[in-house]
Amino acid sequence: MSDDHGWTAPGTEGRRDEPTPPPPSGPAQPQHGQDAPPPAAPPQPQYGQYAPPPQAPEYGQYAPQAPEYGQYAPLPQAPEYGQYAPPPGQPSSAPPQAQYPPPQYAPPQYGQPQYPPPQYGQPQYPPPQYGQPQYPPPGNGTPAYAQYGAQFAAPGTPEGWTPPPKPGLIPLRPLGFGTLLGAPFQVLRRNPKATFGSGLIIQAAVVVVTTLFFVGLTVFLVGRSLNAVGDDADVIAAGNVALGIIGTIVVLAVSLFASALLQGVLVVEVARGTLGEKRRLGELWKAAFKRVLPLSLWLLMLVGAGLIGLAIVIGIIVLGAISGTGGGVAAAVLVSVFLGLGFLVLGAWLGTKTAMVPSIIVLERKGVIAAIRRSWSLTGGYFWRTFGTIALVGVILYFASQILSTPFSLLIGIVPSLIDPTGTGSGIVAIIVLYVVFIAFTTAVSAITSVVQAAVVAVIYIDLRMRKEGLDVELTRFVESAQSPDEEGRWPDPYLPRAGA
Secondary structure, three states, X not given: OOOOOXXXXXXXXXXXXXXXXXXXXXXXXXXXXXXXOXXXXXXXXXXXXXXXXXXXXXXXXXXXXXXXXXXXXXXXXXXOOOOOOOOOOOOOOOOOOOOOOOOOOOOOOOOOOOOOOOOOOOOOOOOOOOOOOOOOOOOOOOOHHHHOOXXXXXXXXXXXXOOOOOOOOOOOOOOOHHHHHHHHHHHHXXXXXXXXXXXXXXXXXXXXXXXXXXXXXXXXHHHHHHHOOOOHHHHHHHHHHHHHHHHHHHHHHHHHHHHHHHHHHHHXXXXXXXXXXXXXXXXXXXXXXXXXXXXXXXXXXXXXXXXXXXXXXXXXXXXHHHOOOHHHHHHHHHHHHHHHXXXXXXXXXXXXXXXXXXXXXXXXXXXXXXXXXXXXXXXOOOHHHXXXXXXXXXXHHHHHHHHHXXXXXXXHHHHHHHHOOOXXXXXXXXXXXXXXXXXXXXXXXXXXXXXXXXHHHHHHHHHHHHHHHOHHHHHHHHHXXXXXXXXXXXXXXXXXXXXXX
């Protein structure tokens, strides 16, 4: 028994004064075959303190797993009052909640794009970061060079559409029917001094030459008829008829030559205007006169073909009149009418097939026979388009000229009788002035119509070559190379035929 109060267990004598060891401060180590206890939650920070950063897992413990495919990461819990939210990129120290918020995307894994998915109504690409090139997002867009000219596209055109280049008179592409009709009238507006001036000079020269020729021929024939006596009167009358026919042929030849020369001038103007160039009157005439000999030969062929057809019709009428019977004359007239219609159709067909000859002679520098073959080939497959365009422009010009000329024609018939109603000749000066004004006006109208008719053929020629030979590509290359300061780098004349053409 001890002197102390209380009972003591047997065997504990002598150990009473030994100190009791303190409990272990760290977590208890797991025994063999046991799992490690879960780590204790870190203490919550006090007011004004920062939350401690997350601790790395100890040896033998696993880091929190990322959400598997199809699962959502828990939404970080908002900090309590007085606490600070964790900086971006660091997870919150609050333990995960049992309930999940609305669907959110998990943090990106290694190798995944580091920008959030687009929300409804937001652009599908994040704004460029500082220092990064501001390229447009990838997609089905067109490259920058394909967007050139897109601001000139009509509303509703597809993205990336570029209008064809138009450096001058017409766009460099196969032309529509409306462009074919409108381009010849734009020739006058684009370069009126060279185009209308050329037409006015040529038409005025034709009027002066034909007027002087007919006045002189008329005076000569009237003098012969007045001096004819006896049996010579019939011979002189027949000679006057022959001279009148010859005079008509001469005037017709002069008119055709002037028309072809004007067409040559207008071919050069349309060809250079298509490339954006604007030539002066002297330059156009110089370029046209270089090909005046083959143009003149072509005119002689036209006049010869017209004379042959006219001679056939007149010969049939004369044979019917010589027969002396009414039936023969009627048959001759009927046959001549049908022949005239047949020659008209044949002339329209041949004229359409050979309408490109002056343009080919001037621009491609070919001879007459080669130009005829070339024109025949170009119009192949486009006969009705060519004929319809030329005919429609001719009809428009005819009615326009008649509308403008009819008031002056009425004045010419009425004003002289008002000026000199008694016929004494007192108002002869005013009448002459009126006639001069009328002739000048009709000459100006004729110049306009001639310019438009010549221009439409040149425009059709360029359109046919763009459709059948890809001339628009050659014209585009020439326009681009013309801006090069290097003379050797410039493209050759695009209107010259390529090898084998």
